[in-house]
Amino acid sequence: CVLHCWSLFVLLLMCLDLHTLVESAPICAHGHTGCHSPTLSDLFDRVIQHSARMHGLSSDLHSDFEQYFLPSRNQIGRINRKCHTAYILTPNGKENAQRLAREELTEVILKLLAAWRDPLSQFHRSMARHEDFTSISGNKALEMSDMVHQLKNGVEKVAEKMQLLGMISNSLMSLSSTEALAPHSASSEARSMSDYELLYCFRRDSNKVQNYLKILKCRIVAEHGC
């Protein structure tokens, strides 16, 4: 019996996925019985943690860039061009964000996340080509690129849950339409951006996403943490 218990324990350990913190965990399908689906609050906590991690990575990479790549003095702290996500109307203040409807806020988040999938993979590829960049930064870039994708999935799950719970109306556009609405010029514009510009823009946009999610959570799930 002891041997069986021990072997079971070892198997359990092996099966444990230690990346659940940063990955969006699979959520049970609607209406399935016997499956303990996480609450909306848990879902929100997960995506918020995920977005915080993503933003942290982008901040680190940005500071690394400023340190080691030494862009010209007139470039530090600003870029000359607009971010390619400028077409997305994002609330620039608390009132604006609170004035926005939940559906719209969710939509903005999803748009932002969708807009950054390709540019980040591009960024990662260009990072790999840089000899000066350390491997750690390269890993961060890769992780960041993956995180965007996973975060988007997570937010989609949250949106689904919200729609299921009736907290938001079903007027939320689907993902495909979200991406379709993106102007074609945005992607081309992203391709022409330099690495530093990409990092600068992404750092900002990840902060936006994190903030919007927090606002959304506190608006929908009224907890004492809010």
Next chain:
Amino acid sequence: MMSRDSGASLILSLLISAVLDSDGLSPPGKPRLTSCRSPEKETFTCWWEPGSDGGLPTNYSLFYRKENSDTVYECPDYHTAGRNSCFFSKNDTSIWVNYNITVVATNALGSNFSDPVDVDVVYIVQPHTPENLTVVLEDEDNPFLVVRWEPPRMADTRSGWITLIYQLRVKLEKEEEWEEHFAGQQKQFNIFSLHSGEVYMVQVRCKPDHGFWSEWSATTYVKVPDYISRERSIWILIAVFSTFIFFVFIWTMHINRNSVKHFLLPPVPGPKIKGFDTQLLKSGKSEAVFSALVIQGYPPTSYYDDLLVEYLEVYDNKEQVLMLDRKDLQESLFKSKSSSDTDSGRGSCDSHTLLMEKCVEPKEDQTMMPQVKDSEASRDLVMKNDSNTPESTNVKTKTWPTICSSYHYDQNPCYHSIPEMPRQCHISSNHFASTHQQDYWESPADIYHKKPPSGYRYAQAYSEFNIKGIALKEATFPASKSLEYVEVQHVNQENTLILKPIGQEGPDLFHAACTGHDYSRVNRVVSDNVFLLQRDTSGQCHSDCQEREAPVRSCTQQQPGKPADHLQVPRVQETHLAPNGYVDTATMLSY
């Protein structure tokens, strides 16, 4: 010419500047933006440091441009935040927008622009200090501090717009170093392990997830009342208990100090030898001590001769054919094997006697013994029970016929036979074999017994005689190397000379005396059972012939002396003198 003009203009400009400087008038110095901060991520303020004013009233103005817009705006509020500051209200503040801010200093003489600064409000957030810091002492018996606070008023954490994390620090009033604790997002914290009767100081501050730490809040003082901590009381209890245990332990050791001493310092064990008396040794009588160790009879003194001698000395005569009855021989051998073997070192002397004895096969005849004993009175004779003789003889000679013959054949000067005497060898036809087997001679040595045979007879057999009871022939005994000699025991009715070997009962003596071809010469007969042997000056057999219980040997004496009356000499025609001048005692018959 030219140089004179330039020099003149230079001097002129210098004069003008000197005049102006003496008045302190100059365009303003370059201002510098020191910092921009937002307390709640909804408004922000920028401060600048003015340069030199140049002596004239200088006006400072702040201009900013928003990201990707060329519109230049001026600071909306110069006063709210104090001097040399610009306060951006909520309406003017856009988050996630890059502000390009410049300060211009202007006076009557000129203006001066500061270096532009790019600001994104998100990254310049520094909240106010937390508010409503309360420290409460709870649980009088084991008190601890409960510290509570509120976030800064302006920071909107409730809507999730801004997330703050807190940190507090504590120290005793008299100490220097603060003890910092990280509280995370919670607004409460407990402090344990307080010193009784001390005053504590508590402070707290906060920070947004991406931003700057706020200032430390106002210090809150709290006094901890006097109390005995549970921890200390427990230690006191443990100390008392262990002291008690310790004393009990010491007392127990004191009671049992002897056994403890034995345990720790075991006594050195003395020697343990059987029979060894240490007290005796201490008294100094070493001999007595060591004598006790001596075990009688150890080591077993073996008669090495016994061991050495396994074989009889056998002198083979060609004329003789030895017959053997193997089977009977073995039987007799095994029978007599049980007794000890004292046939040691007899040498040829003894071996001959041995063989002679064996010839007769000394059989333990109880009936004979008394006779022998009786014959002690008349020791000169060996009385034989004639009734027993035939069978004994038969039996005896059964197995040893040829030995006898060989014996007689191998006689040395030691042996003196009486040729005239008819000898009879009783032969058993059954066992007569004309085979000479060498190994036969070995066995007699093993089975030779020292027990003096009560009586025996000898039978001589010649090879010619292979018939039982055949008449005798005169034995002619060629001179041989025989070392043995026999003495005539008696003459039976048939005129047969019964011989016996000499020195039956005293093999040891003989052994000692006779080695090899030794024999002794009888000096005289002293008494009934004593005859003196003369020492052989030639270095041969020496033996001290002492009292013999066995059939008495007749001792020859050189001196003229009458032989004892008990000596019955058979009709000896002549005394055959041994070649070396000795008279074989065998010739002197004794009955």
